[in-house]
Amino acid sequence: MESNVQSALQAIEQASDNGALSGSAKENIRVWLTESRYSDYRQTVIDHINDNNWQTLDDVFWTIIPFGTGGRRGRMYPIGSNAINDRTIGESAQGLADYVVDYANGKTDLSCAIAYDTRHQSRHFTELCAGIMAAAGIKVYLLDDYRATPQLSFAVRHFQCDCGIMVTASHNPPSDNAVKVYWSNGAQILPPHDSEIISRVMNCEEIKCMPFDEAVSKGRIEIATEEIDREYLAVSAACGFPGPRDAKILYSPLHGVGAEAVLPLLKHDGFDEVEVYGPHEEKSGDFPNVPGHVSNPENLAVFEAPIQYAKASMCDVILATDPDCDRLGVAAPISLDASMDWDTLDGNQLGCVLTDFVLSKRSEAGDLTPEHYVIKTLVTTEMTRMIAENYGVRCVGNLLVGFKHIAAAMEQEGPDTFVFGTEESHGYLIGQYARDKDGAVACLLMSQLIAELKKDDRSLHDYLGDLQRKYGYHKEKTVSLFMEGSEGMVAMKRLMQAFRDNPPKRLAGLNVTGIRDYLHSTHTDIASGKSTSLDGPAGDLIFMDLEEEGNYVAARPSGTEPKIKLYNFTRLSPTESSDLKHAKQALQERIDALEKDMRAFAQLNS
Numbered sequence: 001m002e003s004n005v006q007s008a009l010q011a012i013e014q015a016s017d018n019g020a021l022s023g024s025a026k027e028n029i030r031v032w033l034t035e036s037r038y039s040d041y042r043q044t045v046i047d048h049i050n051d052n053n054w055q056t057l058d059d060v061f062w063t064i065i066p067f068g069t070g071g072r073r074g075r076m077y078p079i080g081s082n083a084i085n086d087r088t089i090g091e092s093a094q095g096l097a098d099y100v101v102d103y104a105n106g107k108t109d110l111s112c113a114i115a116y117d118t119r120h121q122s123r124h125f126t127e128l129c130a131g132i133m134a135a136a137g138i139k140v141y142l143l144d145d146y147r148a149t150p151q152l153s154f155a156v157r158h159f160q161c162d163c164g165i166m167v168t169a170s171h172n173p174p175s176d177n178a179v180k181v182y183w184s185n186g187a188q189i190l191p192p193h194d195s196e197i198i199s200r201v202m203n204c205e206e207i208k209c210m211p212f213d214e215a216v217s218k219g220r221i222e223i224a225t226e227e228i229d230r231e232y233l234a235v236s237a238a239c240g241f242p243g244p245r246d247a248k249i250l251y252s253p254l255h256g257v258g259a260e261a262v263l264p265l266l267k268h269d270g271f272d273e274v275e276v277y278g279p280h281e282e283k284s285g286d287f288p289n290v291p292g293h294v295s296n297p298e299n300l301a302v303f304e305a306p307i308q309y310a311k312a313s314m315c316d317v318i319l320a321t322d323p324d325c326d327r328l329g330v331a332a333p334i335s336l337d338a339s340m341d342w343d344t345l346d347g348n349q350l351g352c353v354l355t356d357f358v359l360s361k362r363s364e365a366g367d368l369t370p371e372h373y374v375i376k377t378l379v380t381t382e383m384t385r386m387i388a389e390n391y392g393v394r395c396v397g398n399l400l401v402g403f404k405h406i407a408a409a410m411e412q413e414g415p416d417t418f419v420f421g422t423e424e425s426h427g428y429l430i431g432q433y434a435r436d437k438d439g440a441v442a443c444l445l446m447s448q449l450i451a452e453l454k455k456d457d458r459s460l461h462d463y464l465g466d467l468q469r470k471y472g473y474h475k476e477k478t479v480s481l482f483m484e485g486s487e488g489m490v491a492m493k494r495l496m497q498a499f500r501d502n503p504p505k506r507l508a509g510l511n512v513t514g515i516r517d518y519l520h521s522t523h524t525d526i527a528s529g530k531s532t533s534l535d536g537p538a539g540d541l542i543f544m545d546l547e548e549e550g551n552y553v554a555a556r557p558s559g560t561e562p563k564i565k566l567y568n569f570t571r572l573s574p575t576e577s578s579d580l581k582h583a584k585q586a587l588q589e590r591i592d593a594l595e596k597d598m599r600a601f602a603q604l605n606s
């Protein structure tokens with residue numbers, strides 16, 4: 001062994017002994033220093049060791065970057081098993097290619113659709129993935145300009161591909177990137193394919209990549225952007241409903257890809273007054289003009305400046321999509337009187353108004369049977385279920401977090417009777433053309449709803465208020481607690497364990513009456529101490545039910561960022577909700593108290 005590798009190995013031993021490196025980082029660095037598959041990166045690793053760059057080394061090596069809720073996602077750094085770089089992206093594509101070839105069992109005309117967003121290095125990683133697929137004999141249909149995640153999901157289905165790759169880290173910070181990996185049905189990978197792909201990724205030895213230009217000239221990469229733009233427009237436009245189109249819309253792509261999907265769709269549907277909010281228009285991985293560079297419609301601050309602009313230019317609504325255009329955020333005037341106060345809607349509220357809008361249209365058309373269904377996840381408001389049941393359709397809702405679970409439920413229940421899919425984190429899907437959430441079609445539905453309401457002189461908040469009076473006022477709030485690096489992971493595990501071993505007894509002045517632990521599939525009744533088995537999927541998600549019906553909290557580690565998500569759910573009955581103002585205030589107080597108590601518990605136990 002070369003002497004510089006020898007001394008680097010000694011140095012990491014020492015660093016681990018004196019606490020500068022975690023044990024897992026030391027082990028992963030050792031692999032990168034000694035195994036031939038990492039030889040291209042060896043010198044850079046040694047340079048970091050020689051520079052005593054221990055914190056960085058620990059951050060980028062303490063684990064092997066996992067496949068989370070939405071793909072393999074993380075911070076970009078040239079080296080590291082826990083970073084996004086040519087090696088981790090390359091092995092992801094190689095592992096996928098190897099599995100697709102194995103799974104095909106001799107079938108030869110294999111193909112993969114690939115698209116990418118506006119992030120730093122997205123185009124670079126795209127060419128790498130495309131070259132790897134081409135070298136594996138898998139034909140690539142490439143969207144060669146910035147395109148939306150739902151367009152990629154559609155492309156996989158349209159070309160009947162065996163798999164797909166979307167290079168994007170969605171709304172994560174500018175430092176991050178990722179691949180979202182799709183199976184032949186257009187949904188992100190799930191069992192049994194996911195574990196098979198992951199095992200090939202982890203055991204990937206050599207990465208074989210054909211130079212991009214060569215693969216294009218040999219026809220192994222086909223540019224499919226025009227065809228997908230045209231066909232996607234046709235299928236997405238078919239998702240809407242007839243009705244008025246008079247609405248003045250301000251649209252923000254939050255520096256991402258959305259304009260390419262949203263603008264043609266709204267124009268085609270007859271919306272003539274759509275303006276792109278100028279400061280958010282530039283396609284840039286720095287997300288320069290959104291507060292804190294957090295390009296996420298969940299970040300209410302992104303709406304502050306656009307609201308001022310929209311008020312001044314008399315817009316009816318602001319629509320914002322996240323950088324890969326699979327999430328929708330909305331701000332709208334509270335009422336259509338002269339006061340012109342605006343407010344945003346959260347992901348659950350948007351899901352409810354869209355669910356009701358879609359069901360009301362389908363119901364008017366006599367197009368619903370008891371076989372029809374909407375889908376939501378376990379952390380999505382129960383108001384969705386009430387709306388669905390009111391229209392006589394089913395709600396499939398016992399699902400883990402992640403739109404891929406909604407896609408799987410759709411396959412299982414049968415796509416023909418699928419009406420709408422909705423999740424708390426601003427994801428919505430209508431129709432069968434894709435198997436992932438679609439921010440563009442959500443924009444279309446929202447625009448149609450706004451135009452209908454405008455005709456009747458009603459605001460979106462009036463519409464939501466009617467639903468809240470009918471089904472009871474619901475107020476939910478998701479709180480994220482960031483815990484970074486190897487220490488953060490230990491803290492997250494400790495906190496999840498504390499919820500299991502010693503859960504809070506009271507929250508917001510209400511007794512905790514039951515614990516639903518999806519990891520161990522148990523329901524524990526606090527009063528009797530008895531545990532029974534819990535129906536539903538298995539995953540690291542725990543609910544604490546409170547003494548008032550419909551009031552509960554949930555906790556889980558995010559699968560896209562290093563954080564614990566605390567989901568707080570409150571509700572009042574319809575009778576208690578007749579005075580909306582009063583209900584709103586009461587639940588705001590309860591939500592604030594829940595958040596305070598949950599934060600305090602987390603502080604003590606992480």
Ligand SMILES: O=P([O-])(O)O[C@H]1O[C@H](COP(=O)(O)O)[C@@H](O)[C@H](O)[C@H]1O
Pocket residue numbers: 069070169170171322326327401402403404423425427557558559560561565
């Ligand atoms: O980031 P996106 O827009 O791809 O969205 C992704 O992340 C969301 C939040 O996941 P988590 O709670 O694990 O962070 C998921 O609900 C969603 O289905 C997934 O596609």
Ligand SMILES: [Mg+2]
Pocket residue numbers: 170171322323324325326327
């Ligand atoms: Mg996204």
